Amino acid sequence: MKNNKYIITAALPYTNGDIHIGHLSGVFLPADIYNRYLKLNNKDTIFISGSDEHGASILIKSINENKSPIDIINKYHKKIKYNLRIFKISLDNYFRTSNKIHKKFALKVFYKLYKKNFFINKDTYQYYDNIKKIFLADRFIIGICPICNYNNAYSDICDKCGTTLKIGDLINPISILTKKEPILKKTNNLFLIFKKEYIKYLYSKYKKLNFNKKILKYIYNFIKIGIKKRSITRDINWGIYIKKINKFKRKVIYVWFEAILGYISSTIDLSFKRNINYIRYWKSKDTKLINFIGKDNIVFHSIFYPIIIKNYNKNYILPYYINVNEFLKINGEKISTSKNKGIFIGKFIKYLPKYIDSLRYTLIKEMPINKDSNFTWDKFKYHNNSELIGILGNYFNRIINLIHIKLNGYIPKNKKINKYDKYILNKVNKNIKNIDKYILNYNFRMAINKFIDISRIGNKYLSMTSPWKVKNNEYIKKILYVSLEILKIIIRLSYIFLPYTYKKFLKILNINESNLVNNKIVFPLKHKINKPKIIFFYITDNFLNRIRLIFK
RNA sequence: GACGUAAUAACUCAGUGGUAGAGUAUUGGUCUCAUAAUCCAAAUGUCGGGGGUUCAAAUCCCCCUUACGUCACCA
Numbered sequence: 025m026k027n028n029k030y031i032i033t034a035a036l037p038y039t040n041g042d043i044h045i046g047h048l049s050g051v052f053l054p055a056d057i058y059n060r061y062l063k064l065n066n067k068d069t070i071f072i073s074g075s076d077e078h079g080a081s082i083l084i085k086s087i088n089e090n091k092s093p094i095d096i097i098n099k100y101h102k103k104i105k106y107n108l109r110i111f112k113i114s115l116d117n118y119f120r121t122s123n124k125i126h127k128k129f130a131l132k133v134f135y136k137l138y139k140k141n142f143f144i145n146k147d148t149y150q151y152y153d154n155i156k157k158i159f160l161a162d163r164f165i166i167g168i169c170p171i172c173n174y175n176n177a178y179s180d181i182c183d184k185c186g187t188t189l190k191i192g193d194l195i196n197p198i199s200i201l202t203k204k205e206p207i208l209k210k211t212n213n214l215f216l217i218f219k220k221e222y223i224k225y226l227y228s229k230y231k232k233l234n235f236n237k238k239i240l241k242y243i244y245n246f247i248k249i250g251i252k253k254r255s256i257t258r259d260i261n262w263g264i265y266i267k268k269i270n271k272f273k274r275k276v277i278y279v280w281f282e283a284i285l286g287y288i289s290s291t292i293d294l295s296f297k298r299n300i301n302y303i304r305y306w307k308s309k310d311t312k313l314i315n316f317i318g319k320d321n322i323v324f325h326s327i328f329y330p331i332i333i334k335n336y337n338k339n340y341i342l343p344y345y346i347n348v349n350e351f352l353k354i355n356g357e358k359i360s361t362s363k364n365k366g367i368f369i370g371k372f373i374k375y376l377p378k379y380i381d382s383l384r385y386t387l388i389k390e391m392p393i394n395k396d397s398n399f400t401w402d403k404f405k406y407h408n409n410s411e412l413i414g415i416l417g418n419y420f421n422r423i424i425n426l427i428h429i430k431l432n433g434y435i436p437k438n439k440k441i442n443k444y445d446k447y448i449l450n451k452v453n454k455n456i457k458n459i460d461k462y463i464l465n466y467n468f469r470m471a472i473n474k475f476i477d478i479s480r481i482g483n484k485y486l487s488m489t490s491p492w493k494v495k496n497n498e499y500i501k502k503i504l505y506v507s508l509e510i511l512k513i514i515i516r517l518s519y520i521f522l523p524y525t526y527k528k529f530l531k532i533l534n535i536n537e538s539n540l541v542n543n544k545i546v547f548p549l550k551h552k553i554n555k556p557k558i559i560f561f562y563i564t565d566n567f568l569n570r571i572r573l574i575f576k
Numbered sequence: 577g578a579c580g581u582a583a584u585a586a587c588u589c590a591g592u593g594g595u596a597g598a599g600u601a602u603u604g605g606u607c608u609c610a611u612a613a614u615c616c617a618a619a620u621g622u623c624g625g626g627g628g629u630u631c632a633a634a635u636c637c638c639c640c641u642u643a644c645g646u647c648a649c650c651a
Binding site for chain 1 (some may be wrong): 578579580581582588589590598599600606607608609610611613614615616644645646647648649650651
């Protein structure tokens with residue numbers, strides 16, 4: 025167990041816009057908490073992610089904005105990377121798929137599979153915009169649905185009647201780029217085939233590993249209905265060109281195929297940066313690979329990735345667990361980067377820089393673990409004011425103030441404790457065990473509930489023992505000693521959930537990381553703490569209304 | 577349509593066979609160390625509906641209703 029290594033991955037965000045609270049709540053925060061928890065327990069872990077920078081959507085965005093795709097990805101990659109850092113997502117590396125290292129690796133995998141005759145070749149007809157000279161993905165064509173006559177149907181599906189359409193079905197198709205009728209052009213692409221036996225093998229493997237039901241059912245369904253071949257090359261001029269194969273040298277690798285290799289190339293990059301051969305991790309039986317993804321990504325991680333990587337090199341490991349989250353909505357509405365709908369992180373940082381931990385907290389509390397969840401500014405206010413200030417911040421402040429008032433700011437020494445003190449400390453310990461359990465079960469919502477509950481226990485203890493009422497100095501010291509024991513635990517755990525708050529706590533207690541011995545805070549002899557400072561900021565109704573306007 | 581997920585107090589959710597739980601909101605009280613925060617107490621539910629298994633069901637099985645999600649070129 026001790027030699028276990030961990031690779032934690034967070035799904036690569038697509039660089040057609042800034043990341044939003046859905047990315048944080050669904051992917052980056054759960055991965056971050058898990059990683060921080062492992063680090064707190066001295067596990068050997070690397071936490072990897074990066075930007076997904078190819079694909080039709082970026083190309084389309086660049087055409088619409090009259091910029092080059094490179095401008096688009098550079099802009100958003102920089103922005104996303106910065107925002108993740110501000111939100112203290114504890115990534116070891118945030119890479120990008122447009123980087124040489126990634127391209128090289130993706131092509132290496134691609135060529136090897138090609139040589140093994142792993143792909144099949146097939147002619148298809150596809151819509152082509154003769155003015156822009158590009159092939160058009162299905163959703164860039166609209167026209168009249170042949171079934172219900174709806175005039176805004178996409179070429180693959182009609183939103184109104186739900187009919188699945190095939191190329192050529194749509195009446196009067198037009199390209200949304202040029203508003204002109206596209207032509208149907210013959211093209212030849214490579215496809216990947218999925219063998220049922222292998223999917224069955226994956227299914228049984230995942231079952232043994234106790235995978236999420238969601239994934240198991242999903243795969244089970246694929247086994248039942250079969251999984252169609254899937255194109256892995258594309259006729260667009262943005263992506264990784266397949267230079268070495270003459271027949272396909274003008275085509276690019278389909279983005280899904282290379283994006284899921286991004287975790288590995290990100291690790292290669294990290295190895296260069298730190299001069300440690302992290303790539304070993306990917307081929308070691310002692311490594312647990314844990315993917316954190318949104319529900320839109322299940323098929324790529326649970327089926328496609330294993331097939332691709334195992335056929336490239338069978339020594340690569342398969343996921344040990346895939347944590348899938350649902351989607352976070354805002355006021356009941358779906359978030360959409362391409363429609364610019366959502367609360368974007370860059371904007372949040374700009375307007376509410378003091379509330380990073382409050383947002384982290386809210387997003388963990390509202391994490392869409394087994395069903396879509398809903399973010400509202402009222403919840404944000406409630407979590408900030410009633411829980412972070414009222415319970416946690418308040419508990420911290422009470423003790424700091426009492427130490428100053430009663431003990432001139434000096435930390436009390438160890439004291440003999442009685443039955444009730446023990447009872448309270450036991451209760452706290454139970455909560456710690458529960459937090460462990462919940463984090464290891466990927467239930468971060470419950471974990472943070474138990475975290476805040478520790479402050480509740482502490483507040484209760486203070487009220488019950490009321491040291492401010494008493495003159496007996498020894499009694500006061502004992503109460504504050506026990507309270508500090510509880511506080512120390514809260515502070516250690518805040519490293520996982522609330523990184524900014526963690527640092528503020530340490531500062532006020534006048535200590536730093538060097539005061540951590542075996543993961544526990546140990547105060548120096550005759551230690552004096554600093555004066556209390558405001559940690560969380562109150563949100564008034566007025567302020568909340570202003571926030572609402574800004575993010576409308 | 578297929579597949580899946582859910583339905584528990586006013587709200588947000590815990591609770592995988594043994595007398596219905598927490599937080600918020602409400603009402604009453606308490607404290608004054610604390611960012612009017614804390615703490616105590618009260619009240620609130622035939623656990624979506626119907627059937628079945630069982631000594632015992634929110635929990636297991638079947639049917640129905642309702643809501644939501646996915647359904648392959650979308651990254």
